[in-house]
Amino acid sequence: MEKIYESLKYLSDMELENFKKILQKALWSKGFRLVLRNQDETLERLKLAEVMEQLFDRQSLQVTMDILEEMKRPDLQKKLFDSSSASERQPFEHPERGEHVEKDSSEWTRVEPTITDVDEAPIYSFQSAAGQFECNVSGLRWVCEDKLCFKYQFCSWEGHMERMKTIGYRSAGPLINITVITGKIKEVYLPHWICIDDIPNLLESFSVLHINDSGDVLEKVSEVTATHVRLTDPVFSPLAAVISSIFRVKVTCNVLIYYQPHMPFLKLHVYLILHDPALQQSVHKEESSIGYEMIKKPRPDKYLRMQQGFTLKAAIETAKVQPKKLTLRYDSQDPNFYEVFIENPTRDFDLTLLCADSKKKEAKLHPVWTCEIRRDDHPKSGLVEAAASSGGATCLSSPNSKIFQTPKTRILPELRGEIDP
Incomplete structure (x- = not known):
């Protein structure tokens, strides 16, 4: 990230805009769309470097050099080349997108998470071997080829929905912050709450939103099922399924x-x-x-x-x-x-x-x-509890029954004249 930032800070404002346009084009061809938020001049370059590192990891250096080459800035390209080792320069490739094939629900092993911080925002943790699993709390699904340990939390959409509307998207599922501790998730299936029966172009309508401090990244999905959207070789941050604005789904x-x-x-x-x-x-x-x-x-x-x-x-x-x-x-x-x-x-x-x-x-x-x-x-409310707490009798035979205290002496009309007032 520091090496990318060193290159970006030498770009003029106009060159930086050009850099972002080329990056956007490259991202979209690979299934991503980057939506940066307004930042001051220094912070914008730093956050852009951070986003590239999160998306491409060590491949981010090669992506930066490719863009600088297209911008005809060989000086910065050479500077970045000299500062990076050969092992860091890998071609930018994205795995092939899968076909629209839904796995049968019987193929998923349902597992119970370990839950901590129950009183606040609960943290759900898992340890799993290789296989295909589904969390029985959230419906989150994942595929791994080796031992895996990860955790996640649900996040509020507050503050994000208005921003989504400005770029023509709506929330389509819960916002989940996933953190992989050990191992790797090969595929993740994020739950969504949309009825897909009336949506003709599923893969074009759905995306996955990645949220970070500097901007939002929209990633094309590999598959849409009745309950989930799929990502292959996912990059994790707070993320969720979103859908292009369709009126009244x-x-x-x-x-x-x-x-x-x-x-x-x-x-x-x-x-x-x-x-x-x-x-x-x-x-x-x-x-x-x-x-x-x-x-x-x-x-x-x-x-x-x-x-x-x-x-x-x-x-x-x-x-x-x-x-x-x-x-x-x-x-x-x-x-x-x-x-x-x-x-x-x-x-x-x-x-x-x-x-x-x-x-x-x-x-x-x-x-x-x-x-x-x-x-x-509702055992702690209503007539039954009120009567018990008052020590009185309760009549429950009629909808209009009322609580009453039993009197110590009952005066019958026919004996009224025989009682000394």
């Missing part, structure tokens, strides 16, 4: 449900979010900080359309739900939620998520997800 989602304990009523916070583990961790941390507890339920089994409005209904007479409608959005890292308030939760009930068919002018709402909320899902 369908995606996999999570419904997160939290309740407020130690209350005589039942209050729920219900979130509809993308199937993004980092966002789920953020919501869980926020809800836990204010004392709410999670009710775990299955997520929707079907794809839901982005920018679609959804309505939540609770099938119990005393339920109040607000707001009336929420829109499923890409860019919300602070997602809104439904608040469900039920004064007397005396029985089980269903929560149902509904949306309208946007292709019809007068569309009726139809259900896309339903779950049953049972009394044992």
